[in-house]
Amino acid sequence: MPAPAQPHHLHLTLANGLRVSLRHAPRLKRCAAVLRVAAGSHDVPLAWPGLAHFLEHLLFLGTERFPSEEGLMTYVQRHGGQVNASTRERTTDFFVELPLSTFADGLERLADLLTHPRLALDDQLREREVLHAEFIAWSQDANAQQQVALLEGLAADHPLRGFHAGNRDSLPVERQAFQQALRDFHQHFYQSGQMTLSLAGPQPLAELERLARRFSEQLRAGPRHPQAAPPALMPAHTQHFQHSADGHLHHVISVDAPREALDFLCFWLNASAPGGLRAELQARQLASTVQASVLYHFAGQALLDLDFTLGTQSDAATQIEALLYDWLSFFAHSDWTSLREEFALLNARQQQVQGALALARHDSEELEAPVSEQHVAALKTLLDALPLQACRHAWQLPPNNPFLRPPVKDERAGLIRGQTSAHRGLRTFAQDRSRGRRELSALSFSPALADAHEEGALYLRWRLDCARPSTLENTLAPLRENARQAGVDLSFDAIGNDWLVKMVGLHQPMPAILDELARSLNLLEEDRQHATAGTPPIAIRQLLKALPACCAGVRPNPPAPSLSWAHARWEGLGIGLPAHCEAALRSAATRLPGQPAILESECPSLNGQRLWHEVHTDALDAALLLFCPTPTRSLADEAAWRLLAHLLQGPFYQRLRVELQIGYAVFSGIRQINGQTGLLFGVQSPSVSLEGIMQHLHTFLAQLPALIDASDDLGHPALAQQFTAQALPLAQAAELLWQARLAGHPADYLTLLQHQIQALTHADLQRAAQQVQDAAGGWRCIANGPRSGGDWQSAD
Structure with a gap:
């Protein structure tokens, strides 16, 4: 099977040994870079695990040129981008995604x-x-410990059996030998011949x-060093x-x-699928x-893991x-x-819809597509x-x-199932005249993103x-997976x-997916499938999952035993x-x-109250979210809250995460829930109590x-630019427009929001900051423990 031509994809090796992958995708709104270093946790000296x-x-x-307040992370956050890094067994990856206008400066940093x-x-x-x-969180995480136990079946001397995350004991930074090893590792591997750069953009x-x-040109030049083969x-x-x-x-x-x-x-x-x-x-x-899944792949070694979630039979393993x-036979x-x-x-299809960062990450893996004859032969072997x-x-x-x-x-379009051409048109007047009028208003279409090309959204x-029954989403899982494979995220x-x-x-x-969704839902008068319980996520993620219900003032209801559409309404x-x-979606x-x-x-008004939701x-860690809604749903309040969040994001992370070291999950930003905009602060800490975290927030x-x-x-300018149709990826733009509809804003919401942000003054921002401090729109605290002191009222 010949590989399709890739006229928009180019591979180069530059004079200094840097390997480069370039992907031109005109539909993209942002640019992304993935820098892969061919060195990971298995390449460090045995004496210093975690280095x-x-x-x-x-x-x-x-760095000296770009200190922390002007460094990569602060710069990317300021311009609404994404930045992260990941250290794996034999590679270390750095990810950056930014708008076009700021991408070159991000690459320089x-x-x-x-x-x-x-x-x-x-x-x-400090670090x-x-x-x-x-490390403490990792040692308490059930998934991580299951992985450790799983790998005990490997050879005792393979590095997959070792500890590589790093902690106080394995990182003796005060010792000169460790400092020398740290600098040697950086000098040996962090140079051009050891790196691959993948860029994707319009x-x-x-x-x-x-x-x-x-x-x-900014990298230190050097040759590629072979990585030692594992036992x-x-x-x-x-x-x-x-x-x-x-x-x-x-x-395994x-x-x-x-x-x-x-x-x-x-x-x-x-x-x-059946069968x-x-x-x-x-x-x-x-x-x-x-x-x-493939747990590990390097130098001709690979681990294939088949994870079965067991039923109730005692002899299931055999x-x-x-x-x-x-089945393999x-x-x-x-x-x-x-x-x-x-x-x-x-x-x-996946590459047709992936964003810039996902495309760059895909290219950094250097995988061939489609499956070649050589791959088929290897799999047969x-x-x-x-x-x-x-x-x-x-x-x-x-x-x-x-x-x-x-x-x-x-070719027989317009007929209802069971009709012949002789019946064409009967339904319009006899059956669905009033329903059609209601659907026309209940299902509307925004003109805000008319130039979205091949992509769109439906809420x-x-x-x-x-x-709804707790297993409704499980019943629709096959449809969701088929939609995902076809380039539509169904959630x-x-x-x-x-x-x-x-x-x-x-x-x-989308019309075919909606048609299948309608068919499936009409068959779901009763749902008898059993839900599968997975390992719960870390505490802060559990709080984020509970946040929307808390903001809506909704207590968790017991799942319904069955589903009836008799009194259901939709928009x-x-x-x-x-x-x-x-037209096809309307049909x-x-x-x-x-x-x-x-x-x-409706989102219940807090009227200045400070409500504490215990989840x-x-x-064992203390985890807390503080949600501060705007006093009103006006665009002026939303714009002020957004600019305030834009200004404080970097300093908040710098103060609580870098300087005070109170936790490893520290973040802030804007969150919109059911049309309500608010400032959200989140902290999870293994060493500071909920009362201590709240004091730091105050x-x-x-x-x-x-x-x-x-x-x-x-x-x-940096914030307003993020809300232009040219800069917003469709998924983000669609979510903003949906929230705008829930809040009652007009169709030109994005343009109005940009104007409001541009018009803000220092005095407007000071007023917003005072409103946040005074809880003018109220405060909601979602935490994994009881309230302690202060003006908090229990939400129960």
Whole structure:
């Protein structure tokens, strides 16, 4: 199968050895860079575990040329971008995404960060405490500890069995030998020959190449150093093992195959279609899910992990293993032609909708697409080496995803199911005249993003007469997965009796997806599927999940045993959709259950109250969210809150995370919930109590007037620019417009918001800061413990 031409994708190796991947995608609104260093936690001296991760942290603390207040992280946050880094076993990645106008300056800061770190001892002492806090959280995290236990089946001397995160004991920064090792590691690996730069953006390839060459000139030149090959993954004569704990059975296989071949195998192992492994395990109640993934891949070594969420049968492990190898035997002897075509379509569709950062990250992996003949041969060899017998079960290959291909035009359009051409037009007047009028107003389309090209969004909200069944989303999981593969993110949110469905992505498959959603919902008068309980996320994420219900004043309702649409009402908003798609969506919407209606959006006013919501988590850390709503829903208040959040984001992180070291999860920003805009502060700390965290927040808020006075530039242009249609990725723009609708703002909300931000003065910002301190719009605290002191009232 020949690889398709990639006229917008270019690979280069520059004179200093820097490898470059450039991707031109005109549809993108932002630019992204991923810088990969071919060195990770397994490349550090054995005496200093965690050194690579520690260095990654230190690099973000500023350089002589760009100190922390002008460094990469502060700069990216100021301009509404994204920045992060990740240290893995044999690689370290740095990610940056920014608007076009600021991308070159962001790249300049990234190059300086990599090449000229300060590595000051005071910085190291402070940052070691951050890593130690992360270590404590890691040691309490159930998923992390399950992973540690899982890897105990590997050879004892393989570095995957080691500890690499870093803590106080493994990072003796006071010792000269450690300082020498830190600088040696940086000098050895952080140079041009050891790096790969991936750029993605709307600029022409020539412009991206110019940016890459300018970036390259700032790096320290050096050759590529080979990374030491690891010892054997498993003990001699061992190819696989099983590990069972906490309701999961892991079947881990050591293989030698290209990553592309393993990804192809995992995709079909994970398929949920009837006739596949997952469906058979569910039918026999042996396991509710199976998740195949590549745990590790380097230098011809790979670990394939098949994670089965167990059912109730005591002897499930033996039966699961037998079914797994029986399915592998069936797959090994199947014709993969159609599967390869489907897989190629899926990969192409994903790249058609991915943002700049996702595309750059994809390119940094340097994977070939589609699956080549060489990959097929390698996978055949892998399967032949497994102890496979003749297959006994009547397995089936999954059908093609119906949304990956353009729909077949129906030449009998306009007919209702069961009608002939003689009945054409009867429904319009006899059956649906009044319903059509209601749908016309309940399903509206915003003209704000008329030039969204191939992408669009559709929001649908139902108001039910009871809480929706807890397993409704599980029932719709196959539809959601098919939609995702076709380039449409289909997501569900529930607050009390309201149920929100979002579709964001390519508009071409949306009408077919909506039609299938309507069909599925009409069949769901009763939902008998069982939900699968996963490992709970960290405490701060549990609080974020509970935040919308708390803001709506909704107590968690017991899930309904069944679903009835008798009294349900729904409304919708389409964004960035062409006329032909609007028409098709209107047609599909006639089949949605419930009655179309205009729903009121109410967020209970706090009237200056300070309400404390206690949410139980299993974490020992103190975790807290402080949500400060605007006093009114006016655009003036929203603009002031946004500019205030823009100004304080960097200082808040610098003070609580870098200087005070009170926690590893420290953030602030704007959050919109059901049309209500508010400032959100979040902290999770292993060492400071909830009372202590709240005191730090009070202290910081008291310093806002001085922060505003000291700011000659409030950042109006940078913030206002983020709300232009040219700068906003569609998903963000759609969410803003949906929230604007809930708040009652006009269709030209984005333009009005920009004007409001540009008109703000220092006095306006001081007034907003005072309103935040005085809780003029009220305060909501969502925490994993009881309130202590102050003016707080219990929300219960």
